[in-house]
Amino acid sequence: MSSDSLKYLEDISVIEGRPSLRSIDDVISKPLDTKPDKKYYIALAITLSMMGIGGIALIFSLYYGTGMWGNNNPVGWGLPIVNFVFWVGIGHAGTLISAILFLLRQKWRNGIARFAEGMTIFAVMTAGIFPAIHTGRPWLDGYLFPYPNQHGLWVNFNSPLLWDVFAVSTYFTVSFIFWYVGLIPDFAILRDRTKNKIKKTIYSITSLGWRGSNRHWQHYEMVYLVLAGFATPLVLSVHTIVSFDFAVSILPGWHTTIFPPYFVAGAVFSGFAMVQNVLIFIRKIFNFEHIITLDTLEKMNKVILLTGMLVGYAYGMEFFMAWYSGVQVEQFTFVNRAFGPYAWAYWIMVSCNVIFPQLFWFKKIRRTIPLMFVIGVFVNVGMWFERFVITVTSLSRDYLPSSWAYYTPTITDFAILIGSFGFFFTFLLLFTKTLPVVSMAEVKAVTYGAQPTHKDH
Amino acid sequence: MDEKILYGYTGLFDTPDEIIEAANKTAESKFKKYDVHTPYPVHGMDDAMKLKPSRLPYVALVVGLSAMFGMLGFMYWISTVDYPVIVGGKPFFSFPAWVPVLFEITVLSASIATVVAMIAIFFKFPNISHPLHDTEFMKSVTSDKYGISIDVTDDENVEEAKAFLESIGAKNVTAIYWDNDEANFKNSVLQPKFLALLLVLVIGVSGATYFTLNKLMFMAPFNWMREQAKYIPQEKSTFFSDEFAMRNPVAGTVQRGLLPYKFTKKPEESAALINPLEVTKPNLALGKKKYDIYCSPCHGYFAEGDSRMRGQFPNPPSLHSEKVRNWSDGRIFNVLTDGQNVMPSYAYQLTRNERWAVILYVRALQRSLNAKESDLK
Numbered sequence: 096m097s098s099d100s101l102k103y104l105e106d107i108s109v110i111e112g113r114p115s116l117r118s119i120d121d122v123i124s125k126p127l128d129t130k131p132d133k134k135y136y137i138a139l140a141i142t143l144s145m146m147g148i149g150g151i152a153l154i155f156s157l158y159y160g161t162g163m164w165g166n167n168n169p170v171g172w173g174l175p176i177v178n179f180v181f182w183v184g185i186g187h188a189g190t191l192i193s194a195i196l197f198l199l200r201q202k203w204r205n206g207i208a209r210f211a212e213g214m215t216i217f218a219v220m221t222a223g224i225f226p227a228i229h230t231g232r233p234w235l236d237g238y239l240f241p242y243p244n245q246h247g248l249w250v251n252f253n254s255p256l257l258w259d260v261f262a263v264s265t266y267f268t269v270s271f272i273f274w275y276v277g278l279i280p281d282f283a284i285l286r287d288r289t290k291n292k293i294k295k296t297i298y299s300i301t302s303l304g305w306r307g308s309n310r311h312w313q314h315y316e317m318v319y320l321v322l323a324g325f326a327t328p329l330v331l332s333v334h335t336i337v338s339f340d341f342a343v344s345i346l347p348g349w350h351t352t353i354f355p356p357y358f359v360a361g362a363v364f365s366g367f368a369m370v371q372n373v374l375i376f377i378r379k380i381f382n383f384e385h386i387i388t389l390d391t392l393e394k395m396n397k398v399i400l401l402t403g404m405l406v407g408y409a410y411g412m413e414f415f416m417a418w419y420s421g422v423q424v425e426q427f428t429f430v431n432r433a434f435g436p437y438a439w440a441y442w443i444m445v446s447c448n449v450i451f452p453q454l455f456w457f458k459k460i461r462r463t464i465p466l467m468f469v470i471g472v473f474v475n476v477g478m479w480f481e482r483f484v485i486t487v488t489s490l491s492r493d494y495l496p497s498s499w500a501y502y503t504p505t506i507t508d509f510a511i512l513i514g515s516f517g518f519f520f521t522f523l524l525l526f527t528k529t530l531p532v533v534s535m536a537e538v539k540a541v542t543y544g545a546q547p548t549h550k551d552h
Numbered sequence: 553m554d555e556k557i558l559y560g561y562t563g564l565f566d567t568p569d570e571i572i573e574a575a576n577k578t579a580e581s582k583f584k585k586y587d588v589h590t591p592y593p594v595h596g597m598d599d600a601m602k603l604k605p606s607r608l609p610y611v612a613l614v615v616g617l618s619a620m621f622g623m624l625g626f627m628y629w630i631s632t633v634d635y636p637v638i639v640g641g642k643p644f645f646s647f648p649a650w651v652p653v654l655f656e657i658t659v660l661s662a663s664i665a666t667v668v669a670m671i672a673i674f675f676k677f678p679n680i681s682h683p684l685h686d687t688e689f690m691k692s693v694t695s696d697k698y699g700i701s702i703d704v705t706d707d708e709n710v711e712e713a714k715a716f717l718e719s720i721g722a723k724n725v726t727a728i729y730w731d732n733d734e735a736n737f738k739n740s741v742l743q744p745k746f747l748a749l750l751l752v753l754v755i756g757v758s759g760a761t762y763f764t765l766n767k768l769m770f771m772a773p774f775n776w777m778r779e780q781a782k783y784i785p786q787e788k789s790t791f792f793s794d795e796f797a798m799r800n801p802v803a804g805t806v807q808r809g810l811l812p813y814k815f816t817k818k819p820e821e822s823a824a825l826i827n828p829l830e831v832t833k834p835n836l837a838l839g840k841k842k843y844d845i846y847c848s849p850c851h852g853y854f855a856e857g858d859s860r861m862r863g864q865f866p867n868p869p870s871l872h873s874e875k876v877r878n879w880s881d882g883r884i885f886n887v888l889t890d891g892q893n894v895m896p897s898y899a900y901q902l903t904r905n906e907r908w909a910v911i912l913y914v915r916a917l918q919r920s921l922n923a924k925e926s927d928l929k
Contacts, residue, residue: 116591116696158773234774241630249630253639258652265656269663276667280694284591287691303671304679307693309575309588309597314674316593317606321666325612325659336652540592547568547596 111385113543123533142520149514152507161231163507170490170502175229180482182222188366189215194326205537206386211370212274217522219267221515255339262336280536334362348428348489357409364402365478368471371395396461403452432488440480447477556729559683560703561713563722571698574720575600585703589693611669616662623657681734825882829908839913842906855917872921
């Protein structure tokens with residue numbers, strides 16, 4: 096090998112050491128080949144219990160109605176919408192990693208893309224629960240789609256809430272397709288590895304008969320590129336449209352043009368923090384430290400730092416615009432946010448989202464696992480409170496002082512929130528034991544010596 | 553055991569450089585039905601195999617654009633033709649507000665179509681009965697080896713392929729045979745298994761639909777809010793001693809704007825009441841309408857006592873009699889309010905004003921048969 100080609104290989108080497116291709120298969124498919132241990136069942140029991148708490152709260156809510164929640168005039172949105180925006184935000188890291196970083200040729204994404212995409216799908220599923228139940232009678236949610244129904248009614252295409260229906264369902268579908276397309280070669284690997292007859296049948300069906308043929312790889316890579324090209328504007332559009340739910344209304348504190356980029360930055364911020372948090376466990380438990388490297392985590396922390404500052408800039412700019420616009424109600428809203436009855440939530444948000452991530456300026460902290468984990472948790476707490484602050488402060492004190500009221504979530508609200516975490520992590524745990532959490536084919540493509548040296552060029 | 557049909561030959565290579573070189577040589581050879589199998593996409597392989605660029609982006613373009621314009625037409629038809637509703641003062645065709653939905657539909661349709669086209673048309677998948685499956689060759693190339701397969705099913709000099717693979721440095725050159733069961737398998741919709749599956753599906757889907765639409769939707773909490781914590785008219789209540797949920801008004805309650813009628817059972821005193829309505833066209837029209845509805849079945853359209861009841865109810869006397877003509881309006885009002893002989897009270901059917909309007913109309917009817925001198929001028 097010439098020195099030039101060695102240089103090229105060093106550039107793309109995002110996998111530590113020089114694992115053989117077969118050892119990559121071995122290590123990634125090990126969780127699928129072995130029986131789960133006791134710790135796994137304990138973790139599953141915890142998440143299932145959380146899910147059960149949420150399920151019971153949900154059944155009560157459906158039977159007795161949405162009066163079980165704290166939502167009331169004037170805060171009609173409350174926790175269900177806060178949770179919806181929070182979970183959709185978590186879902187933004189996956190497609191960002193798999194699509195935008197793919198287009199930007201960031202090879203380090205290969206090790207974490209599959210897992211982040213999985214988290215996207217589960218987060219969007221979790222998010223989808225909330226607007227569905229917030230309608231009060233979720234079994235009638237079919238009316239949200241334009242189909243010729245017995246009432247002769249159609250949906251209102253001018254409403255941001257309808258745009259949301261289209262955006263979130265499209266996002267889920269395209270993310271799922273993207274995920275499945277990525278899984279096809281890995282299913283073929285598993286099909287050819289397994290000795291178990293049932294598994295073999297399942298993998299044969301799910302791999303659709305993949306043969307690793309280059310005549311297929313050619314189209315496959317093109318589709319991956321096309322899907323990445325679609326998913327990139329899509330991922331930006333989804334949280335833009337979520338922000339339209341707020342920005343298109345005329346409530347003070349919501350009716351601002353900064354909302355779309357501000358929401359997208361916030362979504363990437365919280366999504367990366369969640370992916371980073373979970374990956375820390377995954378790489379440790381499954382011995383993926385050489386595939387999901389410390390360098391990768393450091394790069395994610397840099398993204399968290401950047402988006403954290405974008406979010407901080409948005410917080411500041413909101414105050415500036417309120418002052419600069421000269422609109423008294425707007426000015427009051429922002430003073431009320433920082434010093435009003437919800438000041439506690441506002442300052443939790445600012446400290447978690449703006450202050451703590453600044454620690455990532457230090458390389459030492461970016462590369463210290465316990466510290467980055469704690470900051471990641473803070474970021475997610477902060478981002479949940481950001482949605483709480485935006486939704487609740489504006490609604491609880493709008494134009495008409497006579498209708499002001501303080502919003503307090505009920506125990507049912509919190510039980511559903513706990514349930515949503517249980518739902519998400521249950522799916523995540525099942526995912527780690529049923530599907531390869533790292534894309535074997537994609538990781539092989541970026542290992543040392545995996546690509547030809549092009550000596551004739 | 554039947555003789556197996558030869559599919560072709562396969563050979564393995566160890567490094568990406570070797571497979572690129574081998575692919576180059578195979579592309580230049582006389583074998584056209586060959587394929588390269590790699591565990592991951594190898595850079596430069598498309599050039600080595602001299603493959604034309606994938607046409608899949610055209611699928612995305614055509615389907616995406618068609619879906620976008622189709623959706624635009626659909627939204628236009630809904631919002632301006634079939635169900636036009638003014639929302640927020642926007643025009644029926646408010647294009648800027650439709651851009652988000654158009655974008656989502658474009659992306660959704662193009663993504664699904666591209667992936668489906670790739671799988672079904674370009675890959676001809678699902679195909680899990682390919683002869684290469686379940687071979688040692690396939691197990692190597694999905695893991696860590698790079699391989700070439702040459703399909704010689706229709707070729708005559710099969711030995712040439714084997715020799716060629718060996719000449720370009722392939723290892724483990726192996727012959728691959730069609731699986732007889734799979735090669736001779738004939739798909740038929742009349743297979744018992746398939747029919748049984750269809751039957752189960754039909755029963756399952758129709759049963760679930762029946763249950764959902766006819767049973768589930770009438771159970772709590774899906775029952776359209778029919779069960780609510782409130783009393784409806786005629787309902788029983790355990791709270792009150794008389795077990796009625798409906799309550800009578802407190803004694804002496806007066807309906808807003810209406811004093812109680814003072815002349816119940818006092819027809820002679822009621823004669824002093826004066827009709828508050830003036831003889832105007834709307835009043836007479838109201839009177840005629842109410843008379844035709846409530847009075848005419850027995851009294852006849854012209855108050856001549858020509859009942860349409862065909863003897864099922866006693867015929868009343870004519871209202872053109874001297875006696876009725878000489879009654880004051882108040883006296884007739886008493887009959888309408890209290891009833892008389894077999895005639896029941898019409899106080900529930902007719903409001904006070906309507907009763908007075910009916911009296912005006914009856915007066916007009918009476919005058920039509922017994923006009924005054926002055927009316928003839």
